[in-house]
Amino acid sequence: MSSQPNVLEKVIAFVDERVGLKTLQAKMLNEPVPGGSRWAYIFGSVLLFVFIMQAVTGILLMFYYVPSADHAYASTQYIIHEVDYGWFLLSYHFWGSSAMVVMVFAHMSQVFLWGAYKSPREMIWLVGLALFGIVMGFGFTGYLLPWDQRAYWATTVGVEIMDKTPIVGDFMARFLKGGATPGQMTLSRFFVIHVMILPAALMGLAGLHIFLFRKAGPAGPFRGTPEELKAKTDYFFPRQIWKDMVAMGAVFATICSLAFIEPVVLLEEATPDPGEYHPEPEWYFLFLFQLLRLKIFSGEFGQFLGAIAIPGAFMALLAALPFIDRSPERNIFKRPVALIGWIVVMATILIFTVSAIINREFLD
Amino acid sequence: MTDQPTQMSSVKLGLAVAWPAFWTGMPIKIVLVLLLLAMGQHPWEFPGLAFLLLLSIPVDIWAVGLSGRTVLLERLGVEPPDSLGLTLWWQGAALYATYGSLACFLERQTIAGSKAVVARILDLELLKAIPIAERISIELTAWGSIAAVVLLALTLGGLFLFGKLVQRQADAASPTAASYEARIHQWDLMRVPADQPLMLTVVMAVGVTMVLLLWAVMPVTTPHPHESYKQDEKKAVPMLKPTDALQKAERVLTQAEASVQTLEEKAKKSKGKAPTTQDKKAAAKQKKA
Numbered sequence: 051m052s053s054q055p056n057v058l059e060k061v062i063a064f065v066d067e068r069v070g071l072k073t074l075q076a077k078m079l080n081e082p083v084p085g086g087s088r089w090a091y092i093f094g095s096v097l098l099f100v101f102i103m104q105a106v107t108g109i110l111l112m113f114y115y116v117p118s119a120d121h122a123y124a125s126t127q128y129i130i131h132e133v134d135y136g137w138f139l140l141s142y143h144f145w146g147s148s149a150m151v152v153m154v155f156a157h158m159s160q161v162f163l164w165g166a167y168k169s170p171r172e173m174i175w176l177v178g179l180a181l182f183g184i185v186m187g188f189g190f191t192g193y194l195l196p197w198d199q200r201a202y203w204a205t206t207v208g209v210e211i212m213d214k215t216p217i218v219g220d221f222m223a224r225f226l227k228g229g230a231t232p233g234q235m236t237l238s239r240f241f242v243i244h245v246m247i248l249p250a251a252l253m254g255l256a257g258l259h260i261f262l263f264r265k266a267g268p269a270g271p272f273r274g275t276p277e278e279l280k281a282k283t284d285y286f287f288p289r290q291i292w293k294d295m296v297a298m299g300a301v302f303a304t305i306c307s308l309a310f311i312e313p314v315v316l317l318e319e320a321t322p323d324p325g326e327y328h329p330e331p332e333w334y335f336l337f338l339f340q341l342l343r344l345k346i347f348s349g350e351f352g353q354f355l356g357a358i359a360i361p362g363a364f365m366a367l368l369a370a371l372p373f374i375d376r377s378p379e380r381n382i383f384k385r386p387v388a389l390i391g392w393i394v395v396m397a398t399i400l401i402f403t404v405s406a407i408i409n410r411e412f413l414d
Numbered sequence: 415m416t417d418q419p420t421q422m423s424s425v426k427l428g429l430a431v432a433w434p435a436f437w438t439g440m441p442i443k444i445v446l447v448l449l450l451l452a453m454g455q456h457p458w459e460f461p462g463l464a465f466l467l468l469l470s471i472p473v474d475i476w477a478v479g480l481s482g483r484t485v486l487l488e489r490l491g492v493e494p495p496d497s498l499g500l501t502l503w504w505q506g507a508a509l510y511a512t513y514g515s516l517a518c519f520l521e522r523q524t525i526a527g528s529k530a531v532v533a534r535i536l537d538l539e540l541l542k543a544i545p546i547a548e549r550i551s552i553e554l555t556a557w558g559s560i561a562a563v564v565l566l567a568l569t570l571g572g573l574f575l576f577g578k579l580v581q582r583q584a585d586a587a588s589p590t591a592a593s594y595e596a597r598i599h600q601w602d603l604m605r606v607p608a609d610q611p612l613m614l615t616v617v618m619a620v621g622v623t624m625v626l627l628l629w630a631v632m633p634v635t636t637p638h639p640h641e642s643y644k645q646d647e648k649k650a651v652p653m654l655k656p657t658d659a660l661q662k663a664e665r666v667l668t669q670a671e672a673s674v675q676t677l678e679e680k681a682k683k684s685k686g687k688a689p690t691t692q693d694k695k696a697a698a699k700q701k702k703a
Contacts, residue, residue, distance in 0.1 A: 089434075089437065127640070130636055131635065131640070131643055134634045134635070135634060136636075137635065137637075277594070281594060281598050282598060296441050299445070300440060300441035300444050303441070303444040303445045303447070303448045304444055306451075306452075307444065307448045310448070310451035310452065310637075311451065313636060313637075315640055316640065340547065343547035344545075344547050344548055344551075345547075345548065401551055404558075408550050408554065409546070409547060409550055412546050412550075
């Protein structure tokens with residue numbers, strides 16, 4: 051048998067010599083996972099996968115989509131009805147955005163419940179919060195692009211809410227709208243933010259997030275004796291990668307199934323007259339929308355309180371969390387305030403989201 | 415110490431097997447659901463549902479066996495019997511058919527009852543002034559809390575009974591003398607196939623086949639056309655036959671040549687005569703052209 055390297059081995063050796071491929075591979079895959087691989091750790095990888103799929107489907111949609119007030123609606127209809135598999139790509143992109151929000155919530159919940167935001171992982175948590183904001187921004191800006199009544203009025207409501215922010219609110223609302231009412235300038239600006247600014251910001255911050263995570267290392271499970279953890283400690287490859295891949299496959303199949311069950315169907319083309327349409331934001335903002343319907347949040351001050359002050363204070367609390375909660379205890383069952391707080395927040399979101407859905411019956 | 419088998423309550427034992435088994439089988443079932451949807455079959459309507467339930471049986475047997483073996487070996491320190499998956503599956507299925515049906519009935523009754531009671535309370539004169547948004551949330555929280563507590567109790571009951579079934583299997587199994595680390599290693603080897611490249615090839619092949627199958631059966635145009643969308647009726651474009659096209663072009667050229675000749679003859683004959691109105695019109699047309 052010949053010991054001479056073949057062409058592929060020579061190419062790999064050539065690249066390795068110049069970029070340190072093997073060192074990079076070892077660094078990427080041989081990361082020890084304390085306590086072994088777990089299904090609870092899949093959310094970060096799945097988020098990255100969903101984002102890549104959003105980028106791929108988004109680029110394919112851009113081949114046909116025209117970001118102008120005159121053609122946005124018609125080009126979206128064209129994608130749905132005329133382009134081969136266009137209906138599926140658009141529906142996948144639509145449900146993919148919801149999957150990103152669900153995965154962000156799941157990932158943040160896992161980090162919070164596992165106490166993985168504590169020292170020395172404060173910066174990972176802060177960058178993660180910024181990424182959460184970007185994902186929400188993606189949802190908000192992407193919603194306008196089909197330019198139907200739903201898109202137009204959800205954006206109108208969203209921008210009006212933003213307008214209530216003190217000092218910067220008026221500027222932000224005017225900048226986003228680019229005029230008195232949403233029109234061509236609004237669509238152009240939302241499109242640029244959606245396809246240029248936010249993806250660039252997400253890629254940069256996600257890179258930083260992963261770098262910081264690798265620097266600090268995985269937090270591992272919040273309970274278990276050192277002997278148990280040692281016995282189960284494994285490398286990132288192959289066990290965790292296998293779990294990640296299965297989860298990615300399951301999420302992909304779920305998004306595809308949703309695209310089949312509930313494909314995107316546009317409403318009438320956007321007009322400044324809502325007619326019989328009741329403006330409503332995307333489902334993940336519904337709880338906030340329903341909160342603003344409560345009497346306590348009526349009036350100028352009430353709206354500011356419900357739309358800006360409370361969500362703002364909540365986000366500020368999340369950002370300050372690793373600096374307030376300095377106890378090294380990570381076991382969620384020994385952190386009753388954190389556990390009850392998480393349950394209350396989740397229950398509130400659930401109750402008000404369902405309430406908003408029930409509320410639709412009383413609008414006509 | 416971890417070398418000693420863990421003492422687990424029936425609820426914990428049931429949860430330790432049922433929860434991972436559910437998630438282990440889930441990805442495979444989702445793929446099956448997707449393929450059914452792509453083929454235009456709804457997985458919750460008759461032929462699709464029957465097909466899905468049938469295919470779920472081996473998946474569930476495998477999933478419950480995998481998580482059951484893990485718990486028995488790692489947590490309870492006993493050698494899992496070979497038929498563990500099948501035994502736990504049929505016993506679990508019988509439990510679901512009896513206890514599950516009863517639990518569903520009780521939960522439905524609870525929801526209906528609590529909804530009626532809460533609505534009646536909120537209809538009291540004293541509470542009628544509550545605005546609609548507040549009323550919806552109060553109602554939902556009130557009946558939802560009752561329903562959630564009952565659901566939790568029923569779930570715990572189900573897990574307790576399933577845990578008893580797992581415990582019976584554990585009691586019948588022989589204890590292992592191996593240390594915790596050795597048990598983990600044994601458990602690990604049980605899950606990892608001996609021929610890993612073969613396993614990887616099979617997984618890849620199945621994945622590629624599934625993707626190809628999906629694209630093959632997926633409708634090209636939307637299966638849900640919008641009511642208001644008028645799709646252009648596409649007329650069938652006749653196939654181009656080069657010989658026919660050439661013959662047609664030749665015919666057109668011959669006709670054109672004949673027309674030109676007629677015009678030239680006409681022009682010769684009318685030489686020297688004063689132009690008629692028709693000639694003037696023809697000249698103006700030519701100029702325009």
